[in-house]
Amino acid sequence: MEPVTPPVPHQEIKTVVxxxxxxxxxxxxxxxxxxxxxxxxxxxxxxxxxxPNRVPSGTTLVLPEKSAYPINAADPHSVAKAKSLGDEVLRAF
Known part of the structure; x- marks a missing residue:
């Protein structure tokens, strides 16, 4: 008999316009x-x-799960990490 694999919970994709x-x-x-x-x-x-400096209004954006990234506004390290990554991204523009 083959083992039964439990179903993977469906994650709802959140979007915003x-x-x-x-x-x-x-x-x-x-x-x-x-x-x-x-x-x-x-x-x-x-x-x-x-x-990222010019996102037109009306653009539908997928919102990442908060748990996918170190998102904690009360944690200075979390904010600093996001700032560093953001600065790196912006250097390309």
């Missing part, structure tokens, strides 16, 4: 309490964001 005047930084602030976490939204959507 970027509204007029909203930036990745403001979205990260609203979602996770710090603007520096914008980089994680960018990384989850870089296939549809040619330049």
């Amino acid at each position: 970027l509204s007029e005047g909203k930036t990745l930084r403001l979205l990260a602030l609203d979602l996770w309490g710090n603007r520096e976490f914008w980089v994680y939204i960018y990384l989850a959507n870089k296939d549809k964001i040619p330049n």
